[in-house]
Amino acid sequence: NYKMIIDTDCGIDDAVTIMSAIKYGIDIVGITTVSGNVYVDQVTDNVLRILNFMGRNDIKVFKGAHKPLISEKTTPAKIHGENGLGNVELEKSEKIAEEIPAPFAIYKLAKENPGIILLTLGPLTNIAMAFNLYPELKNYVSKIVSMGGAVNVGNVTRFAEFNFFYDPEAAEFVLRLGIPIHLVPWDPVVSTPIFEDELKETFKGKEGALILQMEKAVMDFVEKSRGVRGVFLPDPMALVTFLSPNIIKSKINTSMHMELSHGSLMRGASFIGEGHGTEIIMEVDKRNFLDFFKNIF
Numbered sequence: 001n002y003k004m005i006i007d008t009d010c011g012i013d014d015a016v017t018i019m020s021a022i023k024y025g026i027d028i029v030g031i032t033t034v035s036g037n038v039y040v041d042q043v044t045d046n047v048l049r050i051l052n053f054m055g056r057n058d059i060k061v062f063k064g065a066h067k068p069l070i071s072e073k074t075t076p077a078k079i080h081g082e083n084g085l086g087n088v089e090l091e092k093s094e095k096i097a098e099e100i101p102a103p104f105a106i107y108k109l110a111k112e113n114p115g116i117i118l119l120t121l122g123p124l125t126n127i128a129m130a131f132n133l134y135p136e137l138k139n140y141v142s143k144i145v146s147m148g149g150a151v152n153v154g155n156v157t158r159f160a161e162f163n164f165f166y167d168p169e170a171a172e173f174v175l176r177l178g179i180p181i182h183l184v185p186w187d188p189v190v191s192t193p194i195f196e197d198e199l200k201e202t203f204k205g206k207e208g209a210l211i212l213q214m215e216k217a218v219m220d221f222v223e224k225s226r227g228v229r230g231v232f233l234p235d236p237m238a239l240v241t242f243l244s245p246n247i248i249k250s251k252i253n254t255s256m257h258m259e260l261s262h263g264s265l266m267r268g269a270s271f272i273g274e275g276h277g278t279e280i281i282m283e284v285d286k287r288n289f290l291d292f293f294k295n296i297f
């Protein structure tokens, strides 16, 4: 099975992704944390609690960047609740994060596991720092599977998606590495809303119950603004479209770049370039997407 390092700003759909990776049997060699949905200390605590809930305290957690490379850190996204997990209070883990910081952990774990896949679910600060500190990391990473960016539609602005907007310099650095990228931007996510009854039919058992409990916060939020009870599953979509290509309805092989001008309303927006090597998923089959989870939960 695949060996992966998961880099996360653990909000609700990040937690769903970590749980799905465990249920699927991914060999998770480490989880690194970064500020994004909530600040990094809260993110680290969330990951430790999720692993504890899953009975996987053997998976090591490494704390990473407090703030983006250049941008100011913004206030946490309300949609994930105060604690990032929809205000669900999971039991505190006895474990704490490892001593070594995330960028070094990424290098060390990749060197020990050549061919490894980096699954990134948050801003790319740690990933950019790791490749900047240890350029030979390129020799050990076979692919980056990532949720971020927007081709035609964003969620922070019309053209910007949260993860890449939060740290656009880091995103640009990673997009230029030349490592093959499997990318899920906001486009296929927003065209695949998952409604409350579909969520209930899909996620079962004790883990499914936790997912529904956490996603309730999102549904309450979405109901206020859009009048329907449903959620989006951005981070899980990155993982599962990589694992099960039958979920993908259309994709483009191109390159993506970031707008970095300061003071521009477009700062943090992403756009398609002329290169290739970044496989961008544009549409997914919702039935197959949900079936993937049904089979593992």
Ligand code: BDR
Pocket: 011, 012, 013, 014, 037, 077, 121, 122, 147, 155, 161, 162, 163, 186, 234, 235
């Ligand atoms: C991304 O932002 C976060 O809220 C989600 O976890 C996802 O990684 C979507 O723009």
Ligand code: CA
Pocket: 008, 009, 010, 011, 013, 014, 037, 121, 122, 235
């Ligand atoms: Ca995330």
